[in-house]
Amino acid sequence: MLPALRPPNPSRDAPATGDSDTMDDLEVRLPPRPITQPPASSLHICLAKALGKRDANGSVLLDAKYVDLLLELLANNERMIHWLEATIDQLNAKVNPLVERMAEFEKLLKTGLKPAPAPGKSFASANLTNSFHASSTRPGIVHAPTTRPPPKQVLALLKPKRVITHSNPANTTLKDIPSAVLVQKANETLLGLEAQVDGEYVAVRGVSKLPSGDVSFYTKNKAHQKWLMDNKHVWSKVVHPDLEATPGTYSVMAHGVPKSFDIGRPTNLALLASKNNFQATDLAWVRWMVSDETLTKKAGSLVLAFTNKDLAYRVEKSGIFLNYDYHRTEQFKPWPPQCFKCLRMGHFGKWCREPARCAKCAGTHTTNECPKGIGGVKSMPLQEGMAREETPPLSMIDTTFETLVHPPYHSLVHSPSQSSLSSNPLPDPTSILRQDLASASTHPRLDPNSLSLIQLNCHVQKSVTLSLLNSALSFDFLLLQEPWINSINLCPPQHQAWRVFAAYEHSPTCWNERHKAVIYVRCSIPSKAIRLLEGGSQNMVGVEVTQTGKVFRLLNIYNPPSSFSLVDELKSWLTTFYSLQQAVVISMDANLHHGHWNPPGTRKTEPEARTLLSTLSLSGFWMVSPKHVPMFYSSKGRGSTIDLVWANFLGSKLVRSASVSCDNFGSDHQAILVQLLVDKPIPTYHWRQPLWSELDGTKQEQIAAKLRTMAAETHTDSTVQVEQLTSFLIHAQRELGRRVQSNQAKAKPWWCRRTLDPVLRERNRARRWMLLAKSQEAFECYRQWNDYFLSLVDSLKRRSWRRLLEDPAAGDLYRVLRFSLKSAGGEVLPLKDPGGTIVHNKHKQAELLFKGTSVTNVAIDLSDVPADLLVQFVSYPPVSTKEVAAAIRRISPKKAPGIDGLANKLLKSLYEPLLDTLTNLYNNILLQSSFPAPWKIAVTTIIRKHGKPDYTNPSAY
Structure with missing residues (x-):
């Protein structure tokens, strides 16, 4: 619509003023109104034309097309007005700071310079806490930006969304159709259906064909995606006959x-x-x-x-x-579907393009076509890649995989065999317990190349906790409930092979407030791959593990037997921090009884157990630990299944097996062993110089014997002799040295998670907004938050440095000296040749530096030097072992090694066996009058001369 006309300014009499007042009055200096009128807009022309054709009674008749044209012109005019308003706002945003600074400058000229501020405290003394929280009165404070990026919901609307539609596996004609044709056909179909969301037509922006044969349609935002998903069965068949879709239920x-x-x-x-x-x-x-x-x-x-x-x-x-x-x-939430063709989870057999697998014999045929029949097959427990001859009988398969198919899902498909099975009498509970114990007590062979974990309640016993830490070194994660806690510092025990994680939200002050759930992680897993999860407490702790491209979460829970308070706490944690897109494995000492997992003969059920089962089921979890297997025996010998392991759909895909171990490390609970389908990290090693004061005597004797053998050999070429001796000494130095496992995670003592993590999240969200919106406002928001983050990092580094200077530890003096000294080097700037041309080529720069540092263009008078004789014989006395021994004693042990990396301490350590070898080598060089080629190589370091005015001159280095 057109903006409202502004009323004319009221007329006023201009008083008699001087020249200065006249210059300040803007209305006096306005130019006269131009005679030529500006061209009218298209909207005014159409309105004038329509209003000019009136009937006798003054009415105006307009057809539908003319009304649509006027509405479109009105919308265009409104967009133009909004654009002009935005332009004015941008100009004001740029001009207003200049006006304010000019006003401050004028005020400064009138009032004079401000007095110098009083010196404040030092940075180190002003920051005594572990987090960076500056007061608003401190000078030099770093303020947070006022502009915040949009929330995640708004950013999600900016991203293009996609809708995946299945295609008929029997027909392959869809892959030959160009994407442009599918987009055009889809948009024509949607236009014919009048598909609209909030008055905006739904449109397809692009199409991609997946390797599975399905088609992915890309649309503008999530609202359009929702319409396409809800009506997929309406428009998909019209776009192409091979597209398959059923209405969502x-x-x-x-x-x-x-x-x-x-x-x-x-x-x-x-x-x-x-x-x-x-x-x-x-x-x-x-x-x-x-x-x-x-x-x-x-x-x-x-x-x-x-x-x-x-x-x-x-x-x-x-x-x-x-x-x-x-x-x-x-x-009603059915569990994830299982394909009856390939036996995998997550899709139906109607859309399956994978080769068939038999649930009976693991052959390459469907289960109903198995020559052995399908008797006894109740679920699909086979793993990927299992060969036919390696398939165990169904009764020997771990009970974990029987839970992968939920009974309600099977309940939707009626099987004729179920009626016959229901007529059979139920087996004896004692025989069921005997079979479960037999299958659960067999310790599965752990794959040494895959991650594994063990869960156990230590019952606050020191012997059990330390036995686990010292004996369970074949596992990668220890999920312990009620571990032994040091009564002095109220912390779990430390071990050189494990890293311990407890909830940072809980700080115990007495023994009753000790941590009752901790997680130990092997030190072979890099520390950067472990992240402590939020929302922990005294009885709950979780970590997020990133390993070999897979990310999963481990949650360890202890439910107090008196209050069962962790049921509500777990429900709150799932509501706040849980997502179905994350693989989660929950290990718990539930202390609850329910018929879903009770051993035979136990009918006890607590109301909290029903709440726990309902909460986890609604969140997509099911049990992966064996059911109906006693894991805790009371003083009367009654068994209970109270230690449970749960996993959601993505988490169950990472669980290879779960079983109860017969080794409980002295605890009154049984341990649960879980093998994961995640490869262990491949350790990387680097070499360190040997401890010269603690060399291995056996290795020294072997090296000395080899050197004596080399001294007895005769060589005609000194270069070959030098190469053999150098390579052997390099190998000997590595044998005497140490191979240390590398850890790429660098410790940052100055990093404050409480301060930097919220800022980092805001900075990352601003970056996402900048990449999606590509607007000036988004660019400015990201710049502000990035600068704010970098300023905080710089402040925290300075604070850590000041603290190091105030109270350095014993090993920090070298670091202080190293970083406080000025570097004598520096980068080589582009050099100028003698003609004044800038040279960027590295080879030409090296030539210029050689001439500038090693060549002296000075005339030398050789008139007083006698001429060389035509024939001159020089006789050198042979080198003795005493001279070589004296030379080895004179070398500095801490001098930097040469290009071969051989330390001088190695020569001093192999003093005696090297004497004969080096003596023969030096005499051979003098006898042949040839210097070995490997010793003609040197490393030259270019260093700037201090105080030179022009470093483009090669002589300044």
């Missing part, structure tokens, strides 16, 4: 529905819909739970699949009415 489970209700009759479904205010067409399907269908009960659970999400949510909250009876409802 939202399942609700109704409890206590009479079994007399026949879901096969459409009239019953119509009656159910009419009694609950929805249409029968809103139901995609209705099915009984198989576990309820096979049992002879009068009522069961019914699963209703709706096509409308809002309707499903309403039914979930309100319940349903059937035959004047009320039935409670809840959301």
